[in-house]
Amino acid sequence: MAKAPLRIHCPVASRHPTPPMDSLTQAALGAAVAHACWHRTLGRPALLWGVALGTLPDLDILVFPWLDPVGRLVWHRGVSHSLWAMVLGALALAPLIRWVHRRAPPPPTFREAFTGAWLIYSSHVLIDVFTVYGTQLLAPFSRHGFGLNNLFIIDPLYTLPLVLGILLAAVLRTPRARYLVNVCGLALSTAYVAWSFVAQARAATIFAAELARKGHAVAPGRAITSATPLNTVLWRHLAEVEGGFLIGYWSWLDADTRVRFDYVPRAAERLPPAVRESRAFATVAWFSQDYWAVLDGPGEDGLPVADLRFSEMRTGTGTPPDEWTWPFAWSFPAAAPAGTEIPLIQIPADFSSRGAGFDDVWRRIQGDRTAW
Structure with missing residues (x-):
C-alpha cells in the first residue's frame, strides 16, 4: 500500500484562537x-x-x-x-x-x-x-x-466582488446604479461558486484515477476532495484506506496529473478502551465524520487526535510530516482506568510560522511540487 507509516504530531503552543474571519x-x-x-x-x-x-x-x-x-x-x-x-x-x-x-x-x-x-x-x-x-x-x-467542501472558509475571490458591490451601492447616487453594481457583485461571486464545483469535480476525477493507478483500495464513500486555503486552484484529497488515510494535492497549474500521496496511520489501537468509550471521544469521532487519526506527540500532552478533514499547515520546503500543524486536534490520556471521566481538551495549533506556510501554499498553487 504505502511506505513505512509517517510519524506526525500536532505542535503545541500557547492558545491562539482562530479569529472568525469568515x-x-x-x-x-x-x-x-x-x-x-x-x-x-x-x-x-x-x-x-x-x-x-x-x-x-x-x-x-x-x-x-x-x-x-x-x-x-x-x-x-x-x-x-x-x-x-x-x-x-x-x-x-x-x-x-x-x-x-x-x-x-x-x-x-x-x-x-x-x-x-x-x-x-x-x-x-x-x-x-x-x-x-x-x-x-x-x-x-x-x-x-x-x-x-468546494470553498475554503476564507476565499478573497468570493468575498471581494460582494464587498465591492455593497460599498458602491452605499455611495452611488442613483437607485438604479446602486442596484446594478450590487447585483453584479452577487453574480460574480455566484459564478465563482459555480467554477469551484467544476474545479472540484475535475480534481476529484484526477485523484480517483491516481489512486486506482497506484493500486490503493479506498473504502467506499470515504474520500473528500476539498478546497485549500484562500483559493480554488489547489485541491486536497483525503481518502481512507486500510489502516489509515492518504492525503494528496493537485493544482490546476501542475504540469501533469501525477499526485503524491502521504500515508497517515489511524493508530486507533493506541487509544485506551476508556477513551474510545467516552463521551468526549465519541463527539470528536462524530464531528470529524470518522476522519480522525492518533498522532505522535509529546508524551506530556497525552495522545493527540486530529480531524484530518482540515488542511494541515506544512511550514517550510520539504518539511517532514511530523512537523505538520493541524487546525483541529484534541488531547486524550494515553492510559485511563475503566470508568474514568475523559475531558475534551483541544490542542491549540501553533501557527507561528504561518507566513512561511502560506508562502509554500502559494508556490504549490503555482505548480511547484517541491513546496509540498
Whole structure:
C-alpha cells in the first residue's frame, strides 16, 4: 500500500484562537442579498439589515460560556443553522422589519420582509455548507454535518466582488446604479461558486484515477476532495484506506496529473478502551465524520487526535510530516482506568510560522511540487 507509516504530531503552543474571519464574508453576502431584495422599499438601510441578519446565525457562540467543550462542538452550526431555524427566524424577523420601517413610502409587505429575511438567513447557511466544517441542517433531529467542501472558509475571490458591490451601492447616487453594481457583485461571486464545483469535480476525477493507478483500495464513500486555503486552484484529497488515510494535492497549474500521496496511520489501537468509550471521544469521532487519526506527540500532552478533514499547515520546503500543524486536534490520556471521566481538551495549533506556510501554499498553487 504505502511506505513505512509517517510519524506526525500536532505542535503545541500557547492558545491562539482562530479569529472568525469568515464573518466578513457572511456580512457582505447578507448585505448584498438584502439590498437585492429590499432596494425599492428600504434603500440603503437594507445593507445594514443584511449585515446584521447575515451574521445572526453565528451568534450561537453567545451561549458558549454555559456549555462544556463537548457541548460547544455539538452546538456550533447546529440548531441555529437548521432548515427550521431559517423559516422560524424569518417569521420572527419579518414583523420587526415591518415595524421599524412602518413609515417608509411604501413600507415592506409581510411577504417582502419574510422573503428577504429568509434569503439572507439561508444564504448564510448555504455558504457554510460549502465548507468542510459541517453544518447540521436537520438539527436537532439529526446531527449529521453537511459539507460540500468546494470553498475554503476564507476565499478573497468570493468575498471581494460582494464587498465591492455593497460599498458602491452605499455611495452611488442613483437607485438604479446602486442596484446594478450590487447585483453584479452577487453574480460574480455566484459564478465563482459555480467554477469551484467544476474545479472540484475535475480534481476529484484526477485523484480517483491516481489512486486506482497506484493500486490503493479506498473504502467506499470515504474520500473528500476539498478546497485549500484562500483559493480554488489547489485541491486536497483525503481518502481512507486500510489502516489509515492518504492525503494528496493537485493544482490546476501542475504540469501533469501525477499526485503524491502521504500515508497517515489511524493508530486507533493506541487509544485506551476508556477513551474510545467516552463521551468526549465519541463527539470528536462524530464531528470529524470518522476522519480522525492518533498522532505522535509529546508524551506530556497525552495522545493527540486530529480531524484530518482540515488542511494541515506544512511550514517550510520539504518539511517532514511530523512537523505538520493541524487546525483541529484534541488531547486524550494515553492510559485511563475503566470508568474514568475523559475531558475534551483541544490542542491549540501553533501557527507561528504561518507566513512561511502560506508562502509554500502559494508556490504549490503555482505548480511547484517541491513546496509540498
